[in-house]
Amino acid sequence: MMLGLLLARGGVDVVVLEKHVDFFRDFRGDTIHPSTFELMHELGLLNEFLKVPHQEISTFTAVFNSTSIKIVDLSHLKVAKPVIGMMPQWDFLKFVETQASRYPSFHLMMNAKATDIIKENGRVTGLTVETKEGTIQVRADIVIGADGRHSVIRQKAGLKVIAAGVPIDVLWLRVSREASDPGQILGRFIGNKLMVMLDRETYWQCAYVIKKGGYETIKQAGLEAFRNNLVEAAPFLADRTSDIKSWDDVKLLSVDVDHLETWYTDGLLCIGDAAHAMSPVGGVGINLAIQDAVAAANILYASLKEKKKPGTDLLAQVQKRRTLATKVIQGMQVFMHNKIMIKNLDKSASTKPPLFLRLIGIFPILRRIPAWIIGMGVRPEHVKTPEVLI
Secondary structure (H helix, E strand, C coil), X not given: CHHHHHHHCCCCCEEEECCCCCCCCCCCCCEECHHHHHHHHHCCCHHHHCCCCCEEECEEEEEECCEEEEXXXXXXXXXXXXXXXXXXXXXXXXXXXXXXXXXXXXEEECCCEEEEEEEECCEEEEEEEEECCEEEEEECXXXXXXXXXXXXXXXXXXXXXXXXXXXXEEEEEEEEXXXXXXXXXXEEEECCEEEEEEECCCEEEEEEEEECCCHHHXXXXXXXXXXXXXXXXXXXXXXXXXXXXXXXXCEEECCCEEEECCCEECCEEECHHHCXXXXXXXXXXXXXXXXXXXXXXXXXXXXXHCCCCCCHHHHXXXXXXXXXXXXXXHHHHHHHXXXXXXXXXXXXXXXXXXXXXXXXXXXHHXXXXXXXXXXXCCCCCCCCCCCCCC
């Protein structure tokens, strides 16, 4: 959607395919990072964007049993909006659609599921798409695979996936929120329980972390035992765990961290989770994908504007541009999985905060480091594509 907006505002004809009938998917993330606010500022859309209902958070705290540690402080970032916005992704996507639809070269097809790539003379030239009217073909000078961690596009193109071992999964659920509840917490490490809670005003969207493959064992212990686990992680939820009425209210999100060895083949480029699946740690996946989109627009725009088919040399430039940022963030996530999260889930492990977090808690200036990595990323992108007047 973001790449579609950037190219369409420059006069490039774009078709965006969305397989669902709407954007309302509860498992999509909520975080809008300072890097994305800055892009909205560069596009001249920030004031309008801020009208979309959201919450703004400039500091994040982690709780280790009775110890609270402030570990991220975004207030020192020199950007238009040094905060993380909590905005349901369906609202974000609707905003991008509204802005992109102002340009006549932007076309959005809902309920349109890409099922295969079309190849001619070794080059990808389009997609086979299932719609409610039947199967159609969509032809393009360049196909962008942005269909997530289980990408059909990358699978059909035969692109090699390199996976990092991930020891955790996440259970995704919601519990009602009361005005007296504490504020936004980046993570609650209580005993051997770990839960992240996203404030959606009327309810908490909870990510309860479990060991990889451990969901069936939790289910076998029974729903009441699981409710008790939630109360151990967040005692103030004690009177509301009945909101979880059955296992249908709990969704298993399998956590993956991987990347494509090569993000492209002739006529096709993958970006976002299709190129590098991210863990929920730091909530950076959405914003990293948006950075990919900006880089792709900047590099591919001139060729597309001249109605030339971008060659693999340009596609390689996009991968080269975004590889360092991806490796750094994924490295951080793997470290958090292996050195903090999985140890916390081990009953025999110490629940004392790790040394580097204690140092961040003692020396406020150190909070600027995770603030920059999470808030802006290693290589922030800037809009370089022009706007063609409507």
